[in-house]
Amino acid sequence: MTPNPERTQKIETLLGITGTLLIVVALFLYILNEPVRIAASQGEILAVQLNEAMTLYAENCSVCHGLAGEGIGATPALDSDALRTMPAGDLTRVIADGRYNTAMPAWSQANGGSLSDFQVGELTALIQFGDWQATQDRVVNLGLAPLIPFTTDPDPVLLDAVALLPGGATLQAAITIYAAQCVACHGADGLGTSIAPALNDPLVRAKTADELSRVITNGSSGTLMAGWSNVLLPEDIAAMVTLIQRWEEVPSGAIPAPDVPVAVTAESLALGANLYSANCSRCHGPDGQGTQRAPALNVQSFIVNTPDPAIQQIITLGIPGTSMPAWGDKMTDADIQAVVGFLRQWEPTAPEVAVPVRIGQGGPPWLTNSTTTTTAPTAAPVTTPQTAVTPGAQATAAAATRQPGAGAGTGNGQGGGGPSGSQTTATETASWWQTLDWRILALVTGGLVIAFTLILMGYASLKKPERKK
Ligand code: HEC
Ligand code: HEC
Ligand code: HEC
Structure with a gap:
């Protein structure tokens, strides 16, 4: 074994370069995977928050904003692109502070509400990234499905009878609006329900037209009574006031109780x-x-x-x-x-x-x-x-179980996209990387480095005798 310093040096250099290259490759793979790992854990956090937010929504918001954020009557939808694309800070402020002089209450504890800042943030996330179908299922499963939206058809015969009264056309119009918009809360024939007072009550009838008009237009702050100025024309509101004041003339049975189907999951x-x-x-x-x-x-x-x-x-x-x-x-x-x-x-x-x-x-x-x-x-x-x-029931079951999964997937996609990233690209590019675990990557790369080094060393020692000839 005559030492050949020149060749040993060459082999050592070769080994050094290969080793460094492999380490660089390993590091590169690790770094490449790192954002995915962070995104995945952020996605998990978001999914947890969205999950909690669905319960908060069911308990606090669905009664006004509907089973699946679709809005009820004069209460706006929360399942809307305008809200999804609104700056998160602005949306948080609406929920925390409420809307002054409307039925939308302030929710943050700082404003006398019942929710912590963290919970308000969770609801913001729900409105911007949430899955409304999954939310609807949650609301139903908690037994909090609002009895609304529901409407009824006025009795045609009695409606014709109303037309014969003085100013009958106004009353008819008001009854039709009532049957479509108010009956859900104020009940058949204005008799009231467990959630809203009777309107054909002598005490309400005795109020001035101004008072009644004001509450219908602006709503009653912090209650289910929303302001109707965005939904009804001023003459409609005037007609509603007339109806309330002249209710004793309206035959009972003109506005029957609605048929509310229960929601199922x-x-x-x-x-x-x-x-x-x-x-x-x-x-x-x-x-x-x-x-x-x-x-x-x-x-x-x-x-x-x-x-x-x-x-x-x-x-x-x-x-x-x-x-x-x-x-x-x-x-x-x-x-x-x-x-x-x-x-x-x-x-x-x-x-x-x-x-x-x-x-x-x-x-x-x-x-x-x-x-x-x-x-x-x-x-x-x-x-x-x-x-x-x-089979029908099973299909429904399958569809319903798939929904929350889809929701979590969306959550991950959003996390991967970062705060302003587009959801679809994030989900698409992340798809195969998501499945790689960085620990496995590191192990495989480490193993490869060792294996390559061993092979190179073996190759070098094999070559030695050949070159000796
Ligand atoms: C008592 C009924 C009621 C409840 C309960 C309620 N809201 Fe509202 N909310 C309203 C009304 C009415 C408006 C519309 C206010 C207005 O006219 O600007 C509104 C508006 C909003 C808006 C602004 C919508 C837009 O398009 O500008 C958001 C966001 C919102 N509510 C979120 C929530 C959340 C989240 C909860 C549950 C924590 C909730 N609301 C509970 C009645 C309610
Ligand atoms: C989502 C439920 C809901 C709907 C829909 C609703 N209201 Fe109300 N309304 C209420 C509640 C709750 C109150 C009691 C508010 C309070 O306590 O201040 C109320 C109060 C009122 C009052 C005041 C009654 C009084 O005692 O002074 C009038 C008038 C009224 N509503 C008219 C209407 C009309 C007209 C419609 C349809 C265009 C309508 N409401 C739709 C829930 C509702
Ligand atoms: C002890 C026996 C008994 C039990 C237990 C019982 N029911 Fe009944 N149910 C009756 C009888 C008897 C009638 C018919 C009463 C009549 O003569 O109108 C009836 C009538 C009904 C009706 C009305 C049917 C119609 O044709 O109008 C419904 C709906 C109903 N039951 C649902 C239920 C449900 C849901 C349960 C379980 C939560 C239940 N019942 C448990 C004895 C029972």
Whole structure:
């Protein structure tokens, strides 16, 4: 082994250069991945914030701004591009300070509201980056779905009768507006609801036209009563005032109660199904086909003709004087709405023929001895529709479970894009890098460096004898 200083030096230089190159490459890969790693963790933080914000929205905002930020009546939508592109600071200020002299309250604790600055920030993020479909599901699952938006159609016959009164056209116009905009809160025939006072009350009627006009125009600050000046023309508002003042002339029944469908999600349907089988099936039958003890609910004559609020009321109050119990003190409103939603999904497939199954009224033969024979004969009319319902319900479930996932994805994309980055590019470029974990990258690169060094050293020592010849 004669040392050849020249060659050793060459090999050493070669090794040095290769090593340095590999380290540079490793560092480069690491740096390249670093923003993705930061973005991913920022995305996670954003997703957590958005998740909390959906609950805050459900508890504090949905009652005015709607199930999915769509706006209700005179209350503006929050699901709007104008708000999404508004500087975040301005949006935060609107939520924190409210809008003076409107129904929009101030929310920050500094202004006497109930939310911390952090929570106000979360809501800002929700409005700018959130997933309104997922928010809607959250609101429904918390049982906080507002009873609105809903409207009703004035009774046509009574509406014609109103036209014959002096100034009947104004009253007619006002009734039509009332049925579309006010009935949700102020109730059928202006009788009031749990959320807003009666308007056909003598005390309200006694107010001056100015007073009434002012509250309709500007709303009542910090309450559900929004100002209607953006939605109604001054003459419409004047007509509403006339209606309120002359309400005793309007025949009752002119503005019927609206039919408000309960909102459902996969979760609420599952909850409804559980509650039904635990509490109702022993009387109404496992598939709502009725038993000796109680009538069928899964039948066209009942389900088609009974609007959701009516079913909700029957379940809440029970049917006095029968064995149908009142569930209002045993279940929450959310539970009862979930049951209503569950009954409602029978509608498309409910058998058409009503099956009166009251004891002593001579039901179908299979009712004579309930326990053993119920399953077999009912299987024909009832089981078939039931199986037809299931795929639909599963599809809904799948769709609903996919939604929150989509929301989180958007969150990550936003984080990757940085504060002003465009969402789509961030998501696209990040896609394959997102899947790389930097630790694995570092390990692989380290391994490669060692492997290359070993190969080079081996190559060098192999070459030695050849060159010696
Ligand atoms: C009592 C009803 C009510 C509640 C509850 C409410 N808002 Fe509002 N909000 C309003 C009204 C009414 C307006 C329109 C005010 C105006 O006329 O400028 C408004 C306006 C807004 C605006 C400005 C919209 C725009 O287009 O300029 C934002 C943002 C907003 N609300 C967010 C929220 C958030 C977030 C919550 C829950 C923390 C909430 N609001 C709760 C009634 C309400
Ligand atoms: C989202 C629910 C909601 C809607 C929709 C609504 N209101 Fe109201 N309204 C309220 C509430 C709540 C109050 C009580 C405000 C208060 O306590 O100061 C109120 C109060 C009023 C008052 C004052 C009553 C009084 O006792 O002085 C009038 C008048 C009125 N509303 C008219 C209307 C008209 C007309 C419409 C339709 C164009 C309408 N409201 C739509 C919730 C609503
Ligand atoms: C102890 C037996 C019993 C239980 C338990 C029971 N019900 Fe009933 N239910 C009845 C009877 C009996 C009637 C019919 C009352 C009548 O004669 O009008 C009835 C009527 C109804 C009606 C009205 C049907 C119609 O045709 O108008 C609905 C809706 C209803 N029940 C829903 C429910 C739900 C939902 C549950 C479970 C939360 C439930 N019931 C639990 C006995 C029961």
